[in-house]
Amino acid sequence: xxxxxxxxxxxxxxxxxxxxxxxxxxxxxxxxxxxxxxxxxxxxxxxxxxxxxxxxxxxxxxxxxxxxxxxxxxxxxxxxxxxxxxxxxxxxxxxxxxxxxxxxxxxxxxxxxxxxxxxxxxxxxxxxxxxxxxxxxxxxxxxxxxxxxxxxxxxxxxxxxxxxxxxxxxxxxxxxxxxxxxxxxxxxxxxxxxxxxxxxxxxxxxxxxxxxxxxxxxxxxxxxxxxxx
Numbered sequence: 576x577x578x579x580x581x582x583x584x585x586x587x588x589x590x591x592x593x594x595x596x597x598x599x600x601x602x603x604x605x606x607x608x609x610x611x612x613x614x615x616x617x618x619x620x621x622x623x624x625x626x627x628x629x630x631x632x633x634x635x636x637x638x639x640x641x642x643x644x645x646x647x648x649x650x651x652x653x654x655x656x657x658x659x660x661x662x663x664x665x666x667x668x669x670x671x672x673x674x675x676x677x678x679x680x681x682x683x684x685x686x687x688x689x690x691x692x693x694x695x696x697x698x699x700x701x702x703x704x705x706x707x708x709x710x711x712x713x714x715x716x717x718x719x720x721x722x723x724x725x726x727x728x729x730x731x732x733x734x735x736x737x738x739x740x741x742x743x744x745x746x747x748x749x750x751x752x753x754x755x756x757x758x759x760x761x762x763x764x765x766x767x768x769x770x771x772x773x774x775x776x777x778x779x780x781x782x783x784x785x786x787x788x789x790x791x792x793x794x795x796x797x798x799x800x801x802x803x804x
Contacts, residue, residue, distance in 0.1 A: 577611050587642055594648035594753045600761040602792040603770025605719065610648040612640070650717055650725040653750035660745030662763055667707045670800045692736035710796055712758035712769045713751055720774045726752045767798035
């Protein structure tokens, strides 16, 4: 998609890059992982037949790229999750009993939060609950298989009602690596088990030799939500 849009939205002055991750929701196994812009690892291979000046120039271009292509955006970069974070907010209000699973919310209604400190006169009505993101694996430093370094994410407690409202829709001060959002969504999808994501499934064992390593799912947390959430 980025290659096709090279002259429009994917220009370096418009978009700094992208990340994608697919997890097995029943084990935490990483089935696909991509970070853009890409880096050709061949430029770092001293055994390849490249002119040293060409190799040095290629490496210099990679290092100087303002989009930081050497960073894995899935684990190291932090972004506003946006509306996908409303899954966390919805789970929180359901678990706290503020709404029921069959309640119908009229989204054209407005909420006046000035009495509790909101600086805006009206917003779409919803509420926030503390603590749930951490239980769902957010704020956890994922260094995948000691291969991919990670970022912690920013889940600081809001300092005002306005900040809490912005955080609850995935904006404001909230910033997390894509892998943390994938773990949280996987936990929702599998019924409440938070798995440690891992990249290496097996070492050896595919050519008649014995396997020296086989990954086993590691459970980080079980979400003890109220029944029906």
